[in-house]
Amino acid sequence: MSLPVTPSQTIGPFYGEALPVPGGGEPAPAGHPDTVTLHGRVYDGGGTPVPDALLEFWQAAPDGSLAGAPGSLARDGVTFTGFARVPTGRDGRYVLRTLPPGGAPFLSLCVFAPGLSRHLFTRVYFALPEDDPLLPALPAGRRATLLATEDPGTHRGYRFDVHLSGERETVFLEFPCAGRTEESRPSGS
């Protein structure tokens, strides 16, 4: 059985009271010595910062576990849940304080914004491993759009910008399903 899927619709401009939560961008337990700070901006194709995007991150725990844990919307200050949700500020900036993922060295990132019919998936790599199944498929020039760069002069700081379009457009990803037909694909994108 394959059911017809529910279409995606834009997040619109009014999600701000509903989705962001206090501490949403801080999955690292407070004061954890391994904390990394990932920050950057979201830009549109004209190079203008996007002030109303919502970023969601999902990742493995430092031990490589992908089991996750409850508590991302009401953090207890101790548990690492693997999930983060951060709106961009007026200048398009976001900050994520997290722990380094175990296993594959990347965070999964889902980008929402008004003016996008459908969210965009990408990845934030802290290193570009030789054996990664995705990276060799990408043109060398575009591979770098998935790499967070070390922030000189900071302690475990990394920079990662998202370019929704334009010359520096970030590589966005899709996750095909076996047997999915064209009709059942999300429309309106």
Next chain:
Amino acid sequence: MASEPLQEQLSRPIPDFTDPPAAAPANGAPAYDLAPYRGLPLRQPARPPVPVLGPGAVELTGPVFGPADVGPLDSDLTRQHRGEPLGERITVSGRVLDRHGRPVRGQLVEVWQANAAGRYTHRADRHAAPLDPNFTGTGRCLTDGEGRYHFTTVRPGAYPWNHHRNAWRPPHLHFSLFGTAFAQRLVTQMYFPGDPLVPYDALWRAIGDPVARARVIAAYDPARNVPEWSLGYRWDIVLDGPAATPAEGGR
């Protein structure tokens, strides 16, 4: 909560939302603009997304949520303030399923909406309609063991927006959903059956497939009315994206 079998629900006849007449009125007034919403051009990626093939991707797993994240009253948008919000009290309930028809259990569902006058509790909303001090318009719940969710709220109002001249959004609820896999993430909108504004709505029309347009319209379900209290709407949601098969240990 007994209802018709899933396949019958999903194969229901499409509501009669035919295209409105596009011809210009005889008096020379401009025709109503039926162009679908295309989003902001500078925010649209020009390149197609790159498929991630093969198993083992982080995106085939996803976050989990629990009672610490969602309280039992979070699903009742009419009980978040000292008094009752104005408007027609409704419940919206249904099931969250994956493409194989399996319930998505214990997962987070979030909603947000305008109040009965068509105004959001959001500083960017400048529509000249009143705020309701007893209504914020946001809610959360976790699906149960059958994938069911349930919200109590008020029917939102329509409101104008700047897509084109004299454009109005039909009453709608915004929904945010998680599956067992992060790749199943969905944000969408739910509309009301029989609403004359829907066929004119640029956002609804942006759903390219006319058959798929019907899937974002809830059904009025008298069996879900709460007598002397609220009107019941049913809306089932099917998440796209790869989900773990049972053999792979999907939860």
